[in-house]
Amino acid sequence: MIERLVAWSRLTVIPALMLLAAMPAQAALEVEITQGVSGAQPIAIVPFARDASVTGDTDIAEVVDADLERSGLFEPLARDAMLETPGSVREVDYANWRSVEVDNVVVGRVSPDGRGGYRVSFDIIDVYKGRSIGGYEISASEGGLRDAAHAVANRIYEQFTGNKGYFLSRIAYVAVAQENNGPTYRLVVADYDGHNPQTIARSREPILSPAWHPAGTKLAYVAFDLQRGRSSLRIQDLGTGEVKEVSSRPGINGAPAWSPNGNKLAMTLSYRGNPDIYTYDLADEQVRQITRNGAIDTEPSWSPDGSHIVFTSDRGGKPQVYRVRSGGGNAERLTFDGESNQRPSYSPDGEKIVMVQGGNGYRIAVLDLETNNVRVVSDGPLDEGASFAPNGQVIIYARQQGNSAELATVSVDGRIRNRLRQPGDVREPAWSPAGY
Amino acid sequence: MPKTATSVAELRHLWRDNRGPILWAVGLHLLLILLLVFSIHFGGIVQGGSEQPEVVEAVMVTGAGSPPPRESAPLTDEPPPEPEPETPQQDAEAEAKQQEAEARAEEEAKAQAEAERQAQEEARRKAEAEAEAERRAEAKRKAEEEARRKAEAEAERKAEAEAKRKAEEEAERQAEAEARRKAEAEAERKAEAEARRKAEEEARRKAEAEAKRKAEEEARRKAEAEAEAKRKAEAEARRRREAEAAARRQSVQDALAEESSARQRAANQAAVDEYASLIKNHVESNWRRPAGVEDISCRVRVEQLPGGQIAGYELLGSCGSDAVDLSVEQAIAKSDPLPRPPSREVFQREIIFNFEPD
Numbered sequence: 001m002i003e004r005l006v007a008w009s010r011l012t013v014i015p016a017l018m019l020l021a022a023m024p025a026q027a028a029l030e031v032e033i034t035q036g037v038s039g040a041q042p043i044a045i046v047p048f049a050r051d052a053s054v055t056g057d058t059d060i061a062e063v064v065d066a067d068l069e070r071s072g073l074f075e076p077l078a079r080d081a082m083l084e085t086p087g088s089v090r091e092v093d094y095a096n097w098r099s100v101e102v103d104n105v106v107v108g109r110v111s112p113d114g115r116g117g118y119r120v121s122f123d124i125i126d127v128y129k130g131r132s133i134g135g136y137e138i139s140a141s142e143g144g145l146r147d148a149a150h151a152v153a154n155r156i157y158e159q160f161t162g163n164k165g166y167f168l169s170r171i172a173y174v175a176v177a178q179e180n181n182g183p184t185y186r187l188v189v190a191d192y193d194g195h196n197p198q199t200i201a202r203s204r205e206p207i208l209s210p211a212w213h214p215a216g217t218k219l220a221y222v223a224f225d226l227q228r229g230r231s232s233l234r235i236q237d238l239g240t241g242e243v244k245e246v247s248s249r250p251g252i253n254g255a256p257a258w259s260p261n262g263n264k265l266a267m268t269l270s271y272r273g274n275p276d277i278y279t280y281d282l283a284d285e286q287v288r289q290i291t292r293n294g295a296i297d298t299e300p301s302w303s304p305d306g307s308h309i310v311f312t313s314d315r316g317g318k319p320q321v322y323r324v325r326s327g328g329g330n331a332e333r334l335t336f337d338g339e340s341n342q343r344p345s346y347s348p349d350g351e352k353i354v355m356v357q358g359g360n361g362y363r364i365a366v367l368d369l370e371t372n373n374v375r376v377v378s379d380g381p382l383d384e385g386a387s388f389a390p391n392g393q394v395i396i397y398a399r400q401q402g403n404s405a406e407l408a409t410v411s412v413d414g415r416i417r418n419r420l421r422q423p424g425d426v427r428e429p430a431w432s433p434a435g436y
Numbered sequence: 437m438p439k440t441a442t443s444v445a446e447l448r449h450l451w452r453d454n455r456g457p458i459l460w461a462v463g464l465h466l467l468l469i470l471l472l473v474f475s476i477h478f479g480g481i482v483q484g485g486s487e488q489p490e491v492v493e494a495v496m497v498t499g500a501g502s503p504p505p506r507e508s509a510p511l512t513d514e515p516p517p518e519p520e521p522e523t524p525q526q527d528a529e530a531e532a533k534q535q536e537a538e539a540r541a542e543e544e545a546k547a548q549a550e551a552e553r554q555a556q557e558e559a560r561r562k563a564e565a566e567a568e569a570e571r572r573a574e575a576k577r578k579a580e581e582e583a584r585r586k587a588e589a590e591a592e593r594k595a596e597a598e599a600k601r602k603a604e605e606e607a608e609r610q611a612e613a614e615a616r617r618k619a620e621a622e623a624e625r626k627a628e629a630e631a632r633r634k635a636e637e638e639a640r641r642k643a644e645a646e647a648k649r650k651a652e653e654e655a656r657r658k659a660e661a662e663a664e665a666k667r668k669a670e671a672e673a674r675r676r677r678e679a680e681a682a683a684r685r686q687s688v689q690d691a692l693a694e695e696s697s698a699r700q701r702a703a704n705q706a707a708v709d710e711y712a713s714l715i716k717n718h719v720e721s722n723w724r725r726p727a728g729v730e731d732i733s734c735r736v737r738v739e740q741l742p743g744g745q746i747a748g749y750e751l752l753g754s755c756g757s758d759a760v761d762l763s764v765e766q767a768i769a770k771s772d773p774l775p776r777p778p779s780r781e782v783f784q785r786e787i788i789f790n791f792e793p794d
Contacts, residue, residue: 028737029708029784031716033791036725036767073727103724103766128769133762161726162759393728413728 038415040075041160042101043068047079048108049087054118056145060110063149064156066193067167070409071157071394072416077102089123089132097127104133106156110145117141120148124159134159146195166192166389170432171396172210172219173407175199176425187221189238192389192431194407194420200236201243209428211256211265216432220246220256220265233267246280247287257300257309259326266290266300266309266326277311279326290328299343302326304350310334312342321355321367335367337374343385348392348433352412356384364397366412377414387431388412396420398427456576460569707782714775715787723767725793726759734761736768736789742780744773755791764791 045061045068068074083096086107097105108122118140123132136155140148147168154165169192177184187201187210200219201207208222213235220235232248233256247253251270258265265280269287277290277297291297295315302309303326310323313331319342322331335341340358347354350369357365357374361381367374382400389396393412398405404425410417683690725732734755739747749768755761768789777783 028786028788029712029715030788030790031712031719033716033720033723033767033789034793035720036723036763036793037721038725038727041724103770126766126769128766128772158759160759160762162729162757411727416727 040069040073040416042075042077042103043156044077044082044097044100044102044105046082046085046087046105046107048110048120048122050110051112053112054110056118056142058145058149060108060120060145060149060152061106063146064106064153067150067153067165068156070193070418070420071165072409072411072418073157073161089125089135092125094127094130103127104160106152108152113139118145118148120145120152122152124156146191150191161393163393164391166391166394166431168192169390170216171407171429172212172221172432173398173426173429174207174210176427187219187236189219192420200238200241209255210430211258212430212432213258214260214262214433219430220258222254222256233265235265246282246285251275252298255299257302259302260304260306266302266311268298268300277309277324279309288328290324290326291331293331297322297331301345301353303346304348310344310346310353312344319358321353334369335374338365341365341367345387347388347412348390352388352392354386354388354395356386364395364410366395366414375414377410377412378408378417383408385428385430387429389431390433396429396431398429400427457573460573704781707778708784711775711777711782714778718775719767719771719789722770723791724763726757726763729757729760732756732760732791732793734764734791736764736791738768738774738787738789739785740774740787741785742783744776746772746774 045064047059047061065076069076077100081100083100084091084093086092086105087109088107092105092107103126105125105127106122107125108120110118110120113119119137120140121135121137123136124134125131126133134155136152138148138151138155150165150167153167157163157165157167170189171192171194172187172189175186175188177186182204185203185205185207186199187207188197188199190197201221201223203223205224205226208224210219210221212219217239218235218237220233222231222233224231230248230250231253233246233253235244235246236242246256246265247267247269249269249271251273252268252275255268256265257267259279263282265282267278267280268275269278270276272289274294275296275298276292277300278287279290280287290300290309291311291313293313293315295313296319297311297313297315299312300309301311307326308323309326310321311331312319313322314320315322315331316333319340320333321335321341321344322333324331334344334353335355338357338359341355342358344353344355344367346352352369353367355365355367356362357376362383363376363380364378364383364386365374365376377395378397378399383397384400384405386395386397388394389409394409394416395412396407396409399408399419405427407420407426407429408417409420732755735752736749737752738749741747746768749765751761751764755764774787
């Protein structure tokens, strides 16, 4: 068995093909393959070998395992089910892995790079082909082994899905905690998996609507000043902590959204009496009114090419999603399914919009702009605040449960759902644009 | 040439040129001698009679050597006086002689007068003859002159004629030369033309021969090819006839076999379908379709061994992306070995998988 499978190298395939070419066409048996296994990909992430001099305590394989499992597309083998823990391709006994029905095995090693950092090398091994189908090497700083592990997961994810991984991306969210007889609001930025949470703003008054700059270097958000009785829209630089107030006009200053090139913000302003969509030019600090309607227009989101803005409006009676050119003009209604549809957000490729659909509760729905099909991808009953992962394959949203909320992810086809374990009451998640 | 011969030739020439005058001179001298003889006789002195025959003989010589008839006329006038001296010579009688002497004296006087007269006459005649001779000489001279002139003219004419002839000859010769040259040139030209014609002819002949050879070669080749084709066609026809004959012979059995085989085929088709279904389920259970990927479409050609072991496979084009290609390759690899066929008959060494998920 082993000998024969070793022959799966391409060198032996070629003569076999020549043989095939000589065979009469009518001799072939035709077999239609119309479906596959839709479950997660069985894979084994063998604990990485590490040189004695490696001092970091990050278990790379464990981080990769978690990333892959959380994506829903992989089914990592539990360590105690592994019959061996090879440190290199040569040490792999393929029969051991086939016997536990694993298709692919990842083996790797961490070693010092001689400059104070580490070198993480690994191979993705096809158990049935009996060889490595990809060997890689990643550099890591001394404290960067966790990021290196995310990078390994990204590589594996891309190899099998064809899409970029998002395991190096970050999320921003608002955490609410009861402290000193009252709620405290924190604006938090963390790794996508919730690790390394960092509070960048804290207030006894509500913080809302964090929005990532396209480069992932700044956040726009809304802060309330209940004493002054107004809100303000701010931009905070994540590197320097510098905060810039963009608008604190009377009434609503809300729902910021960055244009794809980062030069403008779309937002909701009501200082003229009615909440409408405006754009704010960061260069000249001028606002421009995009919608003019007696109804409430809010929650704008730019199309990836910057040509359009989708937003929520109740001009039809119930909140629905509309689209307008980013320079202004007539708005076009996009949603007709469901009792209501609100908080739209474009997919990175511009082909879909994720939104919150109201009906018997609130659920996350994906609108395909080409076919106008709407697919509900979450269970509800009170889901909110959806946004696409940078690779467009996964959606993050907040699930309200009782008095608190947690973050969850779902694949765009709705098949794979995962909860992100966050402490406390977490809401309004926003997925950073970059994450590779 | 010897000198003597030259002088003889000169004499001959002199004789030939002055034959007339010489003859005249000789004749004149003989006449004078004759007269002298006669006068002696008349004087009484007979000087022997032997001299007279000599004269006759001389006359005869003269007559024999007379010039051409036109010039001999004066000679014919001379003979008449010659017989006259002969007649008085017979009688010598004394008395009679006297009388006769007297008669004769008178006669002689008369004869003398007559002789004188005759001499005068003779002189006159002689002068006339001389004048005549002179005239004749002159005439002859003139004639000769004329003849010479004529001869000269003739010679000149002849010379001219000769020159003309020569010129003509020369002209003729030149003409001939020219003609010959022309002829030669013509001949040469003709020869060249002929040579060229021959060369051309030769070339044409060769070309024709070559063309002919090629044509023949081609024809031969064609003929051979046709023969070959014909042979093949005949062989094929024969083979087909034989096959048809064999087929006809087998027709009944074939019909029976066909019926049987149709049943067999139907049975086989069901078995094949079952076999394909087994393979399909097996591969589908091993294909982990990448999530969120649509528009997957590809064909994979697989060669298997009778036991179902996969000997090789080939993706006939991409399925849509590297990840999907990988998943399909892994599905095939993971499906090794494929399900065994329900029967040997339905086994197919080559299998084409169409990955066309909904």
